[in-house]
Amino acid sequence: MGMIDYVYFSCPVCGNRIQGQSKGREWPEMSVFQWEDAPWYVKTDMLGRRYTCPSCSVEVEITGTVTVDASPVEVEERKKQK
Numbered sequence: 001m002g003m004i005d006y007v008y009f010s011c012p013v014c015g016n017r018i019q020g021q022s023k024g025r026e027w028p029e030m031s032v033f034q035w036e037d038a039p040w041y042v043k044t045d046m047l048g049r050r051y052t053c054p055s056c057s058v059e060v061e062i063t064g065t066v067t068v069d070a071s072p073v074e075v076e077e078r079k080k081q082k
């Protein structure tokens with residue numbers, strides 16, 4: 001059973017930091033992430049959630065896409081093998 005992580009992101013309107021929560025991680029300790037540094041599974045759990053900015057009261061929704069990518073080094077190695 002994982003704990004809730006807290007993720008901070010910027011309000012797109014006023015730039016205020018908004019606190020979101022994520023349950024995307026199975027880790028027995030609470031962590032605090034900045035959105036830019038949060039692991040993909042933490043962000044994925046937040047997709048579609050809505051928060052209200054405490055500063056300007058705008059409602060923001062977490063949107064985005066999760067992409068799967070190979071490391072560039074590995075791609076280069078596989079090209080050489082062909």
Ligand SMILES: [Zn+2]
Pocket residue numbers: 011012013014015016053054055056057058
């Ligand atoms: Zn705001």
